[in-house]
Amino acid sequence: MIRWFRATIFAGLVMAGSDAMSETTYSxxxxNDLDGWAEDNHVEALEVFRNTCMDFDAPDWKSLxxxxxxxxxxxxxxxxxxxPVLIEDGANPLFTGYFEPELDGALRQTSRYRYPVYLTPPEVKRQSQWLSRRAIETSGVMDGRGLEIAWVDDSVELFFLQIQGSGRIRLPDGSSLRVGYGGSNGHPYRSIGVELVRRGVYSSHQVSAEVIKNWVRRNPVDGAELLRHNDSYVFFRKVNRVPSDRGPLGAMNRSVTDMRSVAVDPKFTPLGAPVWLEKDGKNPLRRLMVAQDTGSAIKGAQRADIFFxxxxxxxxxxxxxxxxxxxxxxxxxQRAFAMLPEAVL
Known part of the structure; x- marks a missing residue:
């Protein structure tokens, strides 16, 4: 179950035009085949595994x-x-990152704190699809209903809070309020990064969250319209039981851990399983993590989102x-060997 609607900025850019996934293979x-295995801190990874593994139901996992x-x-x-089992589906590997945003806000609306963070309206829970983002923001349907959790000072940061699906709101007295995914209006996510590329504003390799934020702020009228290109709208709930020194709740309803938790596609990777990540690129990463989360854009056997x-x-x-x-x-x-074709055995 996806705990929040986190849709990676790059997902549409990567997946657009891709072919259907091939047959899944297991190796x-x-x-000794894992690059950097001996150098990692396995104690840290084991601690994260322990924090989640009590939720397993299968006998072999419970024994572990x-x-x-x-x-x-x-x-x-x-x-x-x-x-170690290498699971492949024919799609190119892609590793991205996600985080828990911090916004400035207040419990009462002021001239500075003008943008509401909403609870889920009751009628949304009874429908598969509700009003679009544009209608929610412009029709007045949310007015006077007492559904505001808080108000924040930046509409762009609020939009990205919805993408991440959870975060913290810093209040004027120095305290903070934590919010988590509460529901959505049921509309599919439409990538505003892809839309900027389609318009010719940027090429795909230039698009990032910061680039999008800066463009929207430089172009307030067109920027507001760009954000409304994404019909999806996320509602929140207060999260009171997670200590401030722990990460936000992932798909297993357990706190995720910086650089040790990863979001995966549960169709291929069991939630709670340890995963060895070999990320290439500018800053290579070789690390044992735990699959504790999911995301709407995390699809495929070699697709993962690292919590930063x-x-x-x-x-x-x-x-x-x-x-x-x-x-x-x-x-x-036993589970690993059971996945191999009989001919291999």
Whole structure:
């Protein structure tokens, strides 16, 4: 289940025009085949795995979860009880990043804090598709209903909060309010990055979250219309039970961890499974992570979204990530071999 409607800025650019996915293939590897495996901090990865694995229902995964609390050697735990499986579907690998935004806001509307963060209207939950973004923002349908959680000072940051699906709102007294995905109007996401490329404003390699934000702010009238090109609208809920020092809740309803949690396509990668990521590009990354999240744009066996943390710095780093590489899923031994064709066995 997708906990929030996070749609990566680059997703439409990459997927547009791509061919249908080929047949899925599975290859069992050795840990020696994993580039940089021995140098990683397996203790950190094991701690993240422990935070999530109690939610498994399958007997083999439950057994591994119990064993995770008995091992003192983290690397040995993974090497003895798992096998690395390379799952491929014919699509090119793509690794991007996401983060938890921080916005400035208030609990009351003022001349500065003018843009509302809404709870989900009751009627939305009874319909598969409700009003478009344009109608929600311009028709007055939300007025006077007491659905405002808070008001923020930047409509562009609010738009990107909806893309990420969760975040924090810094209040004037220094405290903060955490919000999480509460629902959507049911309209499909339309990439504004793709739209800027279509209009000839930018080429695909130039588009990033910061580039889009700056363009909208330089062109306030056309910028507002650009944001309304995306009919999808996300509503929120207050998140009170997650400590401020923990990450936002992922698809497993557990906090995600900076640079150790990854969003995947659960059609190919089981949620809660350890994954070995070999990201290439300008800043190569070799790291054991845990598949704790999903996203609307995360589709395919070699598609992943890395959680970078909270705030502007994390957002800038996440927004720059658009690299290839390889993702290998660590599966319980019997489960791994059961995925191979009989001819291979």
């Amino acid at each position: 069992i590897l050795d840990f 979860c119990a064993a995770a609390n008995e091992f003192t050697d983290a690397r040995k735990f993974f090497e003895l009880l798992f096998r 943390g909270t705030g502007d710095e994390a957002g800038r780093a996440a927004g720059q990530l658009k690299d290839s590489g390889r993702m290998v899923v660590l599966l319980p031994i």
